[in-house]
Amino acid sequence: MRAGAWRYIAGIDEAGRGPLAGPVVAAAxxxxxxxxxxxxxxxxxxxxxxxxxxAAAIRGRALCYGVGWADPAEIDALNILEATFLAMRxxxxxxxxxxxxxxxxxxxxxxxGGLGPGGCGSPAQxxxxxxxxxxxxxxxxxxxxxxxxTARDAYMTRMDALYPHYAFASHKGYGTxxxxxxxxxxxxxxxxxxxxxxxxxxxxxxxAAEVAEATALAAAAMAGDDG
Numbered sequence: 001m002r003a004g005a006w007r008y009i010a011g012i013d014e015a016g017r018g019p020l021a022g023p024v025v026a027a028a029x030x031x032x033x034x035x036x037x038x039x040x041x042x043x044x045x046x047x048x049x050x051x052x053x054x055a056a057a058i059r060g061r062a063l064c065y066g067v068g069w070a071d072p073a074e075i076d077a078l079n080i081l082e083a084t085f086l087a088m089r090x091x092x093x094x095x096x097x098x099x100x101x102x103x104x105x106x107x108x109x110x111x112x113g114g115l116g117p118g119g120c121g122s123p124a125q126x127x128x129x130x131x132x133x134x135x136x137x138x139x140x141x142x143x144x145x146x147x148x149x150t151a152r153d154a155y156m157t158r159m160d161a162l163y164p165h166y167a168f169a170s171h172k173g174y175g176t177x178x179x180x181x182x183x184x185x186x187x188x189x190x191x192x193x194x195x196x197x198x199x200x201x202x203x204x205x206x207x208a209a210e211v212a213e214a215t216a217l218a219a220a221a222m223a224g225d226d227g
Contacts, residue, residue: 006127008063010099011140012091014084015043015148019173020183020199021166021191022156024075026087027147029058029065029140030097037061040142042135043149055150058143065144066094067151076195085110091144102128105135105145163189 014026037057039050046054059065068090070083078086088110092099102112109128131138135145153172160169165186171179173191175198183198187206192199 006100008097008099009101009103009140010092010095011103011134011138011142011144012088013043013105013135013141013145013148014087015145015152016173017080017084018175020175020179020193020196021072021168021173021189022159023069023071023152024080024084024087025148025152025155026068026084026091027065027144027151028068028088028091028095028099028102029143029147030063030095030099031061031140031143032063035061035063036139036143040139040146042133042142043145045136046146048153051146051150051153054143054146058147062143064095064097065147066091067147068092068094072191072193075193079195080193081108098126100126102126103134103138103141104128104130105133105141106130107132159191163191165189166191 008030010028010030012026012028014024016022016024037054040054040058043051068087070078070087070090074086075083085108088104089112092102092112102109104110107130109130112126112128131141134141136142156172157169160167166182166189167178168191170176173179180198183192183202184205188194188199188203192202194200194203
């Protein structure tokens with residue numbers, strides 16, 4: 001298709017590449033003409049209330065959207081870049097409309113072959129463009145960043161109830177001083193990315209402490225038997 005003649009252009013962005021815990025989440029959004037809500041920009045430049053308000057407007061006005069996830073185990077198995085691309089592909093597959101052109105935040109593109117007929121079925125059917133800082137300059141990418149960020153934040157807030165020791169509702173899994181202290185105190189939980197250096201170090205320290213405790217208990221038991 002001739003450049004600029006696309007009907008369905010999807011903006012794609014992710015949230016959660018940097019945290020020590022939780023999934024990486026991607027979103028894809030397609031708007032019809034004149035349907036993009038005002039005020040959209042890079043989600044990191046917006047406060048939480050504004051993101052929540054805009055996310056509702058985006059979901060209400062988008063022609064379609066999709067959200068995709070890659071969990072911590074997939075991040076550890078694949079690496080964070082490939083897990084991000086997996087989440088992006090899942091976001092595209094979650095949409096009922098197949099885009100003809102993709103605008104993706106960043107400087108790398110995921111594989112787009114095999115994503116269904118009529119759109120991204122092959123590179124000839126679906127083109128893609130990586131735009132550095134695209135979430136701040138292309139509203140359709142900014143919309144995807146807002147959906148990804150609000151979806152991930154809501155998930156991490158819910159996880160706070162399951163893992164209250166880590167204060168996930170406060171930092172959403174990012175490596176804040178509070179999170180690192182809690183990680184050192186309690187060791188990693190199932191949400192932590194064990195391939196990330198601070199989590200790996202914490203897991204090793206927890207394992208060493210458990211071995212030392214078991215050794216001390218065994219020595220105490222043997223001393224008691226000798227007595």
